[in-house]
Amino acid sequence: MRDLSVTDLSAVVKAYDVRGVVPEQLDEALAELFGAAFVETTAAEAIVTGHDMRSSSPGLAAAFARGAAGQGADVTEIGLCSTDELYFASGSLGQAGAMFTASHNPARYNGIKMCRAGAAPIGQDTGLLDIRALVERWAAGGELPAPRRPAGSIRQRDMLEEYAAHLLSLVDLSGIRPLRIVVDAGNGMSGLTAPAVFSNVPVDIIPLYFELDGTFPHHEANPLNPANIVDLQHAVREKGADLGLAFDGDADRCFVVDERGEAVTPSAVTALIAVRLLAGRPGSTVLHNLITSRTVPEVIREHGGTPVRTRVGHSFIKAEMNRTNAVFGGEHSAHYYFRDFYNADTGMLAALHVIAALGSQAEPLSGLMRRYQRMPASGEINSTVRDTRSTLVSVREHFAGRAGVTTDELDGLTVSAPTWWFNLRPSNTEPLLRLNVEATESSTLDRIRDEVLALVRA
Secondary structure, three states: OOOOOOOOOOOOEOOOOEEEEOOOOOOHHHHHHHHHHHHHHHOOOEEEEEEOOOOOHHHHHHHHHHHHHHOOOEEEEEEEOOHHHHHHHHHHHOOEEEEEOOOOOOOOEEEEEEEEHHHEEOOHHHHHHHHHHHHHHHHOOOOOOOOOOOOOOEEEOOOHHHHHHHHHHOOOOOOOOOOEEEEEOOOOOHHHHHHHHHOOOOOEEEEEOOOOOOOOOOOOOOOOOHHHHHHHHHHHHHHOOOEEEEEOOOOOOEEEEOOOOOEEOHHHHHHHHHHHHHHHOOOOEEEEEOOOOOHHHHHHHHOOOEEEEEOOOHHHHHHHHHHHOOOEEEOOOOOEEEHHHOOEEOHHHHHHHHHHHHHOOOOOHHHHHHOOOOOOEOOOEEEEOOOHHHHHHHHHHHHOOOOOOEEEOOOOEEEEEOOEEEEEEEOOOOOEEEEEEEEOOHHHHHHHHHHHHHHHOO
């Protein structure tokens, strides 16, 4: 094996996945090693792989398949797909999985999201660090271990229709009123999956940027950045649409815009879906990460559910979904997790629930969502800092001891009071602190936000 001159993959192996610049940080030779290490670490006998529309994705996915098959695993390649379609394939086939995508990152990036059979997550605490260690050792000149069995097979299979049918089996869309919906695919994978799903839904779809193009010529495929939903907002107003939907590059996240062109917070979408699922499964557990609005646990309790607060990140939430048998989970980043979807996240299923909720009653989306958007929120505010740990300590000490104020460190620092709360959380990959603030009044929100930022940016 040739020496790839790789001894440290810390810049490439993140908390939940592999991600880097192609080919400087991630190339086909390295992808082949990841395929071999994945099989060696997980002892997977069968693997399903998929990839997004980036120009580097087919080659990287094929190299991973070669590495996996070389270690004895049979590989099913489903080709172009969304990340949630890969999770569906992993769950329905009972096979480990690997998705090649860098989600919303720029075109020069790519990455690998890996899971065990049944779409069970793999993160730093559940095997990813072991995979990294093997790849580093082999890349530096070590020998691959002898395969545990003869080389596996590699075959192709199209699962798009099965994926679409499964999603549609989970939401009752019969009898909904006619809806006009603008869908912004951002040149990402929902340009492939949305037509397959919505062709069987009684709605009028107006497509934006459905052409698969990993250079993202129209805008970055990250709908949480307000600049990236401007075209969607304009189209919703211009076409008189009932709502707008925007998906990120690998289509596992969905962002919603109401009939006025106003953004609907992911927290409100989480609350709406929770209510729908609790109606059919009273008393169920629903997860929400610690940055979602306080409205979310309030609504869950009001509808007879049990809210459970979690850390940020899909590997943590999927593990908690499994532990608690939660029916649903939502994040502030527009990731939505469903027990009926192998505890995995799917933006498309979340979109179908919003459509069903809107279409089954007469109110516009803005009216429907008003009951789930009760408190002003800052959104995420990033600050570059030299030392995230010492800054967090300083902020905690500044607020600790005030009457009615509590703190916890489940994920970063959360400081709570009766009429406001904030979370200050370090980035996993950059010297950044991410601030989210919510309060009962806008004036209180502004005051707390400015007070925290003054400390962070001092």
